[in-house]
Amino acid sequence: MSLRSPLSQARGLGSAKDGVGHWWAQRLTALALVPLSLWFVFSVAHYRVADYGTMLAWLHNPYVAVALVLYFIALFYHSALGVQVVVEDYVANEAAKLTLLVLAKFFHFALAAASVFAVLKIAFGAY
Amino acid sequence: MSAKSSAERAAARPLSPFMLGQYYRFQISSLLSITHRITGVGLALGTLFLAAWLMSAATGPAAYQRFAACARSPIGLILLLGWSWSLLYHLCNGVRHLVWDAGYAFEKKNVDAGGWAVVIGSVVLTAAVWLTAYI
Numbered sequence: 001m002s003l004r005s006p007l008s009q010a011r012g013l014g015s016a017k018d019g020v021g022h023w024w025a026q027r028l029t030a031l032a033l034v035p036l037s038l039w040f041v042f043s044v045a046h047y048r049v050a051d052y053g054t055m056l057a058w059l060h061n062p063y064v065a066v067a068l069v070l071y072f073i074a075l076f077y078h079s080a081l082g083v084q085v086v087v088e089d090y091v092a093n094e095a096a097k098l099t100l101l102v103l104a105k106f107f108h109f110a111l112a113a114a115s116v117f118a119v120l121k122i123a124f125g126a127y
Numbered sequence: 128m129s130a131k132s133s134a135e136r137a138a139a140r141p142l143s144p145f146m147l148g149q150y151y152r153f154q155i156s157s158l159l160s161i162t163h164r165i166t167g168v169g170l171a172l173g174t175l176f177l178a179a180w181l182m183s184a185a186t187g188p189a190a191y192q193r194f195a196a197c198a199r200s201p202i203g204l205i206l207l208l209g210w211s212w213s214l215l216y217h218l219c220n221g222v223r224h225l226v227w228d229a230g231y232a233f234e235k236k237n238v239d240a241g242g243w244a245v246v247i248g249s250v251v252l253t254a255a256v257w258l259t260a261y262i
Contacts, residue, residue, distance in 0.1 A: 027228060030221050037218050041211060045260035050199065052191045055184050079171045086164055108171075111178040118181035 022081060029078035036071040056122060065123035069116055076112035080105060155242040163220045166213035173210045211256055216249035 002009065013019040043064075049055045058064055083104045091097040144150035146157035183194035197203050223241045226232050232241055 027225065030225060034218060034222060037214060041214060041256050042259055045256045050195045052184070052188045052195075055191065059184070076174065079167075079174060082167045083171050086168055104171075108174075111174050114178045115174075115181050118178075118185035121185045 022084075026078060026081045029074045029081070032070070032074040033078055036067065036074060039067065040071055059119055059122040062123065065119055068119045072112055072115045072119070076108050076115070080108035083108070154239075156238055159220055159242050159245060163217060163224075166217045169213050170210065170217060173206075173213070176206070176210070208253075208257070212249060212253040215252040215256070216245070219245040219248045219252070 011019075043058075047054055047058050049058060059068070084101060087097060087100045087104060091100055147153075147161060151157065180194055180198070183190040198207065223232075223245055226241070232238065
């Protein structure tokens with residue numbers, strides 16, 4: 001016999017009200033990040049991106065620009081989810097926890113927007 | 128009997144001790160687990176450096192030269208070495224976690240072997256990235 005109501009069982013969202021959505025999103029982004037991260041670090045190491053002209057030429061390749069945008073979406077999503085879990089686990093004070101969770105969300109959204117915009121600006125720009 | 132109340136004794140008892148320290152015998156999995164979190168937080172902070180790099184490129188050649196000079200300074204190179212190893216470690220150990228999520232390799236022998244594979248794999252991959260950059 002279950003003490004849970006039929007409606008809560010049908011919804012399957014548990015006491016946290018969001019079910020396993022967070023867990024699944026972290027795993028799916030992790031899966032995407034395996035090839036994207038390897039491609040990213042070896043590309044940055046291979047193309048001498050310390051040189052401005054080489055960097056612009058690299059970002060002007062449409063396949064590179066699309067891969068970078070995909071990488072940043074998965075990366076910042078994954079990072080936001082991970083930092084959220086770390087804050088929830090180690091920050092006991094409710095006010096500090098809420099403040100850090102909000103700041104972490106703003107941090108990730110702001111940097112994701114900046115990273116994607118910077119790539120698109122160069123990719124769409126004259127060359 | 129001591130005069131301590133049951134509440135005091137309950138408060139003094141370690142309820143859920145941290146995985147590293149005097150309460151548990153050392154094992155590689157707990158060290159790799161906390162390293163996974165530490166590298167994750169470090170990488171999250173490192174996205175600031177990533178975004179600054181791209182924004183400097185979008186701003187113009189002068190801003191990019193300034194950023195490249197910072198990145199190539201001794202401190203910049205140490206940070207990049209730390210972030211590159213952290214990323215590759217977090218990636219390797221993340222694959223180990225995905226294997227567990229799929230329900231495999233839970234035997235103690237496989238858990239330990241996987242842990243050492245992650246340590247060696249992350250160092251080899253980091254060396255490969257830096258050799259790619261400088262050869």
